[in-house]
Amino acid sequence: MSLLEIALPAGALALAAPMIKRRIDLSRAKHRSLAGHSRMAKRLARWLPGYAYEETEFFACDGAAPEVVARRRAAFEALAAGLASRHPKTLAMTAQAREGLADLQFTGRYRVPFQFSPIVSERLKVGAFVQSADGVTLTDLDGFRFHDLTGSYGVNVFGVDFYKACMAEGAARVQELGLVLGAYHPCVAGNIQRLREISGMDEVSFHMSGTEAVMQAVRLARFHTRKRHLVRFPGAYHGWWEDVQPGPGNPLPPRETYTLADMSERSLRVLRTRRDIACVLVNPLQALHTNRVPPADSALVDSGRQAHFDRAAYTAWLQRLREVCTERGIVLIFDEVFLGFRLAPGGAQEYFGVKADMVTYGKTLAGGYPVGVVCGRHALMQRFRADRPADLCLARGTFNAHPQVMGGMSVFLERLQTPEVQAVYDGQDERWNARARRFNETMEREGLPMRAANLHSIWTINYTEPSRYNWMLQYLLRWHGVALSWVGTGRLIFSLNFSDADFDAVQEKFVRAGRDMREQGWWAPVAGQSNRGIRRSILREVIATALGRRPGA
Ligand SMILES: Cc1ncc(COP(=O)(O)O)c(C=O)c1O
Numbered sequence: 121m122s123l124l125e126i127a128l129p130a131g132a133l134a135l136a137a138p139m140i141k142r143r144i145d146l147s148r149a150k151h152r153s154l155a156g157h158s159r160m161a162k163r164l165a166r167w168l169p170g171y172a173y174e175e176t177e178f179f180a181c182d183g184a185a186p187e188v189v190a191r192r193r194a195a196f197e198a199l200a201a202g203l204a205s206r207h208p209k210t211l212a213m214t215a216q217a218r219e220g221l222a223d224l225q226f227t228g229r230y231r232v233p234f235q236f237s238p239i240v241s242e243r244l245k246v247g248a249f250v251q252s253a254d255g256v257t258l259t260d261l262d263g264f265r266f267h268d269l270t271g272s273y274g275v276n277v278f279g280v281d282f283y284k285a286c287m288a289e290g291a292a293r294v295q296e297l298g299l300v301l302g303a304y305h306p307c308v309a310g311n312i313q314r315l316r317e318i319s320g321m322d323e324v325s326f327h328m329s330g331t332e333a334v335m336q337a338v339r340l341a342r343f344h345t346r347k348r349h350l351v352r353f354p355g356a357y358h359g360w361w362e363d364v365q366p367g368p369g370n371p372l373p374p375r376e377t378y379t380l381a382d383m384s385e386r387s388l389r390v391l392r393t394r395r396d397i398a399c400v401l402v403n404p405l406q407a408l409h410t411n412r413v414p415p416a417d418s419a420l421v422d423s424g425r426q427a428h429f430d431r432a433a434y435t436a437w438l439q440r441l442r443e444v445c446t447e448r449g450i451v452l453i454f455d456e457v458f459l460g461f462r463l464a465p466g467g468a469q470e471y472f473g474v475k476a477d478m479v480t481y482g483k484t485l486a487g488g489y490p491v492g493v494v495c496g497r498h499a500l501m502q503r504f505r506a507d508r509p510a511d512l513c514l515a516r517g518t519f520n521a522h523p524q525v526m527g528g529m530s531v532f533l534e535r536l537q538t539p540e541v542q543a544v545y546d547g548q549d550e551r552w553n554a555r556a557r558r559f560n561e562t563m564e565r566e567g568l569p570m571r572a573a574n575l576h577s578i579w580t581i582n583y584t585e586p587s588r589y590n591w592m593l594q595y596l597l598r599w600h601g602v603a604l605s606w607v608g609t610g611r612l613i614f615s616l617n618f619s620d621a622d623f624d625a626v627q628e629k630f631v632r633a634g635r636d637m638r639e640q641g642w643w644a645p646v647a648g649q650s651n652r653g654i655r656r657s658i659l660r661e662v663i664a665t666a667l668g669r670r671p672g673a
Contacts, residue, residue: 142393149390151381151411155354158366158379165368169665172238181235181657182588182649188641192589195640199599200243209261210247217248224248227606230418232591235661237418244595253280256615256622258603266603267626271613273605274458274578275483278544279617286487286535290528297523305523307530314533318466319479319495326493326521330457330482331359333492334401336515337478338363341399341451343513344500349396351450353382355413356403358455364401382410383437391444399451400441402476404468405458407434408575415580417591417608422654423583425610427573431472438474445477451500457482457492462616463576465536465545487532489525544616552577552614555623562627568634569643570609577616581609586649589642596633596640602626 154161173181179196180189204211218224227248228241250258256279257265268280276283294305308326315324327333338350350363358364363374378397380387391397409415409427419425445452454476456467461484463471469479478496485491494501503513519525535541556574563570569585570593583590594608605611618626637643664670 142390145386145390145393146378149380149384149386151354151379151384153354153411155367155411155413156379156381158377159373161367162370162373167666168662170234171661171665171670173235174671175239178236178239182646182654184641184644184646188644191639191641191644195636196244199595200245202599203245203595207245207247207260207262207264210249210264211245213261214245214248230416231594231606231608232417233419233421235658236591240595246595246598255279255281256618264601266598266601267622267629268603269612269614269626270603270605271615273483274462274613275488276613276615277462277484278541279615282535282617283488286528286531287489289531290487290489290526291524292527293530294523294527300523301518301521304521305526308521308526311526311529311533314537315481315493315495318533318536319481320466320469320475321479321495321501322498323501324493324495325501325515326491326526328490328517328519328522328525329359329492330455330480331361331492332517333457333480333482333494334358334364334453334455335361336492337453337455337480337494337496338399338401339515340494340496340500340503340513341453341478344502345398345449345451347396347398348376349378349394349398350376351378351380351387351391351397351400353402353406354379354411355409356382356401356406356455357414357458358401358403359457382406383433388440388444391441391448391450397448397450399453399478400445401453401455402438402441403455403458404434404438404463404472405575405578407431408573408578408580410434415607415610417594417610420583420591420608420610421658422588422651423569423586423590424651424655425580425582427580427582429573429575435472435474438472442474442476451477453478453480455480459578461485461536462578463549465542485529485532486525487528487535489522489528491525491529548616549576559627559630562631563634566631566634568631568638570630570634572612577614577618579612579614581612585643585645586651586654587643588654589637592640592642593633593637596636597629599636600629600632602629602633 150156154164179192214224218228229237232240247260250260252259253268256268258268259265293307297305312324316322325336327336342348352358352364362370362372363377366373366377366379380390391400408429413419415425415427442452454468457480460467460481467479467481469475478494478500480492480494482492485493503515505511552574556572556579560571569583571582571584573580573582591608594604597604661670
């Protein structure tokens with residue numbers, strides 16, 4: 121063998137070594153869980169065979185004693201009958217709408233783990249219509265009032281009456297202009313000014329939804345850095361645009377998205393060493409369930425849900441992230457669509473004391489109207505290059521800066537500056553932490569196996585004893601008058617106008633629903649049951665279904 125023949129492969133290897141190392145670093149920076157392995161999760165989701173529990177198994181899948189099973193069955197039937205007779209009009213309209221509304225069919229199917237879903241959605245009907253809202257309550261078509269913990273997907277920060285006023289006043293403000301697009305209503309100038317002050321950024325752009333705002337922020341980051349990849353963290357929701365949803369839920373997984381472990385040194389190393397990363401997207405809500413998908417009761421197959429917020433640790437992580445992004449010229453984007461204006465008037469940037477390069481807002485910002493906003497430094501917000509006139513970053517939208525949306529936003533931002541609204545923020549963190557402590561002490565005293573984890577006014581219920589039936593709690597809460605969104609006890613969203621008395625009333629409803637859970641047998645202890653045992657038994661069911669050995673497939 122000639123010297124050249126020996127030297128060539130060795131040289132190639134030496135050249136490839138850094139690339140291989142970077143690839144290995146990337147793999148090691150993924151979180152061990154499925155949430156950290158989007159492609160694998162997606163493949164698994166495609167493979168996972170569907171099956172459903174028939175009547176007997178539905179009530180006895182944990183092997184509970186016959187007496188417990190009988191109690192569960194009787195309670196389930198009584199609850200179904202009770203809901204049907206208490207909400208006839210609401211349920212009739214829901215049934216009618218459901219036929220033609222794909223969204224309702226989707227949410228109806230994903231309220232509980234899929235094995236239970238057919239029987240639950242057929243018998244335990246839940247209304248999707250409300251006629252009015254005020255204070256901290258919603259009233260359905262039958263005149264029944266619920267405490268509202270849906271929070272309108274996070275839009276409702278200051279209470280429904282606040283938004284009614286913003287919407288009415290905002291609409292009146294732009295009435296004379298009506299529908300004129302392209303030219304702006306004068307209130308837009310004020311909105312720009314206020315958003316610049318709040319975000320500490322130079323420029324803003326208006327969009328119709330949070331999803332669009334995120335798309336635009338990432339597109340701009342790619343345009344200006346001339347790099348392709350975006351980094352996101354496991355489980356973080358940034359809307360339903362392809363590139364921010366690499367896992368299940370998106371038919372076409374993106375190629376240019378890295379999902380790296382949250383709060384991890386290895387992820388920082390990847391950011392420090394790779395040259396293809398345009399931006400890092402942070403949804404600060406992930407601080408409550410780091411490296412996990414957002415909790416929903418459809419995934420509540422056991423009691424393994426764990427949510428926990430450590431403000432100091434998350435702050436330290438954001439600071440590190442900031443440093444690395446600055447060092448490497450990576451655009452740090454805070455996606456504050458959900459949390460913006462809730463934690464502090466200056467949003468998550470103010471709350472965590474860390475400044476991003478771009479911030480996206482949405483939800484609450486237009487006082488109840490649909491909106492998305494990007495705020496960023498001048499150099500990042502530019503959509504063209506002065507020296508390359510054909511090299512653009514195109515982003516338009518017919519309804520961007522729609523007069524009514526801008527009117528609602530101007531009222532919202534004006535009110536935000538008033539001493540009354542500024543005062544609302546005072547002591548909220550302490551208030552919600554104290555309420556969560558009180559809630560947990562009460563549940564402990566009552567011997568009820570549920571505990572709240574909270575980030576400010578956003579709560580998740582964790583469960584402390586293994587059970588296959590925790591998802592029933594959302595229906596019993598409903599029975600006692602608590603409205604939850606379709607993700608159930610995974611996300612409770614309180615508006616900041618909940619008084620102590622309102623909160624106590626909600627807590628009391630949780631106690632009553634919890635007692636029902638116990639009495640009706642849903643939380644009946646089953647000898648030898650553990651979360652791991654539950655997951656194993658589900659795995660056995662799945663495998664049997666895949667092999668065609670299970671009825672109900
Ligand atoms: C953090 C975050 N980003 C983006 C979005 C998408 O916003 P929209 O639903 O307005 O498209 C959401 C929605 O929940 C969100 O929570």
